[in-house]
Amino acid sequence: AQTVTQSQPEMSVQEAETVTLSCTYDTSESDYYLFWYKQPPSRQMILVIRQEAYKQQNATENRFSVNFQKAAKSFSLKISDSQLGDAAMYFCAYAAAASGTYKYIFGTGTRLKVLA
Amino acid sequence: NAGVMQNPRHLVRRRGQEARLRCSPMKGHSHVYWYRQLPEEGLKFMVYLQKENIIDESGMPKERFSAEFPKEGPSILRIQQVVRGDSAAYFCASSRVGNTEAFFGQGTRLTVV
Numbered sequence: 001a002q003t004v005t006q007s008q009p010e011m012s013v014q015e016a017e018t019v020t021l022s023c024t025y026d027t028s029e030s031d032y033y034l035f036w037y038k039q040p041p042s043r044q045m046i047l048v049i050r051q052e053a054y055k056q057q058n059a060t061e062n063r064f065s066v067n068f069q070k071a072a073k074s075f076s077l078k079i080s081d082s083q084l085g086d087a088a089m090y091f092c093a094y095a096a097a098a099s100g101t102y103k104y105i106f107g108t109g110t111r112l113k114v115l116a
Numbered sequence: 117n118a119g120v121m122q123n124p125r126h127l128v129r130r131r132g133q134e135a136r137l138r139c140s141p142m143k144g145h146s147h148v149y150w151y152r153q154l155p156e157e158g159l160k161f162m163v164y165l166q167k168e169n170i171i172d173e174s175g176m177p178k179e180r181f182s183a184e185f186p187k188e189g190p191s192i193l194r195i196q197q198v199v200r201g202d203s204a205a206y207f208c209a210s211s212r213v214g215n216t217e218a219f220f221g222q223g224t225r226l227t228v229v
Contacts, residue, residue, distance in 0.1 A: 045159075
């Protein structure tokens, strides 16, 4: 069975600094997708970034980038120039493509605090 | 184009009552997923539906829980005879055919008293 592990329950970063959130996963599939979602206090799940496993190039979205290490099954999120609005829970998620159903498997989350 | 709409946002039920949670997917989306988030935990998959079909219900508790997505109208997650352990946030997500990206609603927070 596939699993997603986020080993950092909480992280803190100074405003304008860079922080990296860790995520590892376990799967025997070769075709899958990985996601980072942000959940602010409003509870809304907001997609931050996604990565297709067949792509070697790491995905980037403005201040957000990932370090995807397929062999190590690692998918970390780097947030550059952190802003107060980045404070939230961050969830790593996996979805296998082969089954035809794209149900997500989520990690337990990392709470990010941004210090002014 | 409105996002995924869930209602109600907050629902309080006494033990033994029924809870009905509604989800209207985004326009053009025919796939609906339900997830449950217990306090301080990640989202856990419950069920995946297409119009009039349950495709995968491997995450649904065997008793008291049911889901439907009729030809017309919203998807409904029904919890019968609620217990305190059912207190959680329930999220609905929708996607297009063949698309891995799912869009989430704001969730329904169910509190059982």
